[in-house]
Amino acid sequence: MERPAQRAAPGAVRTAGMSTDGSEWLVHRVTALFILTPTLGAGAVACLAPAVGRLPGAGPWPWIGIGLLVAAATSGLAAAFVACRNCGRVVCRRRRFASVISKIRISKSEIRNVYGLPENYFLASSRFIEKKNLPRLISAYAEYRLKSQTGVNTTWDLVLLGDGPLRGTLNSQLSTLNLNEHVHLPGFRPYDDLPVYYALANAFVHASTIEQWGLVVNEALASALPVILSDRCGCAPELVNGNGFTFDPTNEGELTARLLNMASLSDEERKHLGENSHRIAANFAPERFGEGLERASTMAMGVPHKRCGVMDRALLFVTASYAR
Secondary structure, three states: HHHHHHHHHOOOEEOOOOOOOOOHHHHHHHHHHHHHHHHOOOOOOEEEOOOOOOOOOOOOHHHHHHHHHHHHHHEEEEEEEEEEHHHHHHHHHHHHHHHHHHHHEEEEHHHEEEEEOOOEEEEOOOOOHHHHOOOHHHHHHHHHHHHHHHOOOOOOOEEOOOOOOOOHHHHHHHHHOOOOOEEEEEEEEOOOHHHHHHOOOOEEEEEEOOOEEEOHHHHHHHHOOOEEEEEEOOOOHHHOOOOOOOOOOOOOOHHHHHHHHHOOOOOHHHHHHHHHHHHHHHHHHHHHHHHHHHHHHHHHOOOOOOOHHHHHHHHHHHHHHHHO
């Protein structure tokens, strides 16, 4: 690793992303600091990372990593952060969805019939696995139907895009709750079909108990949908701002209340939330990512280099070994 890197003589190091528990985040950055920077005399390290303050299940690792980077900075290394926000996939999805959503909505009646979609529905999209919290979503939806039938508003259906090992469990739950006519399971759909499901939905709901980010939420925002989002999703602080609601994914009653809140809004109120979603989605453009990367690199390169001392390098080595 050192020989090719030494020939390259980098002035800055871009490290990779993180795993769900945060350990991979720490290993990558400690490796960059301990092996590359002190050994090569590189003047700076530019670390790209998601918003480290909201990593469900990450424990202390992100903060330990930050502490180590700050400690290294006191020895003369410059550490600069910029939130990459899964930029590559986010930008591609935003452009793809934004380009076709309006066209679909112009012909929504015909397209709705082709795809067999209900007139009004909540949309969820995920793998059918435990952390996606779909059984609780279905239970909350069942309670929503019971309560909404006593009001004046139209009761919405629920469309669950995706598939996975829990499909049989979900089918049994739907039968037990007598929801087969109201909860639709189209399965995994081709990527080109996804904009249809988003364009025709009334709102998007994501109930995960743990989520590093949640790219499906970016798809919902690019589709100008209001959102109901678990507060355990890493994207919640950045993607929910005047465009919907958050909730505790372990609290079924709270999720039911959010479904009722959304369905009780007027068309104009939901349109306003959708417009806010579209505005937030515009922040995830390649230009914004490039600007952030340039700022991080400029900050990192602008600090004079000073090699780590023996104690600094020993601390980094021990922590990296422990994290592995």
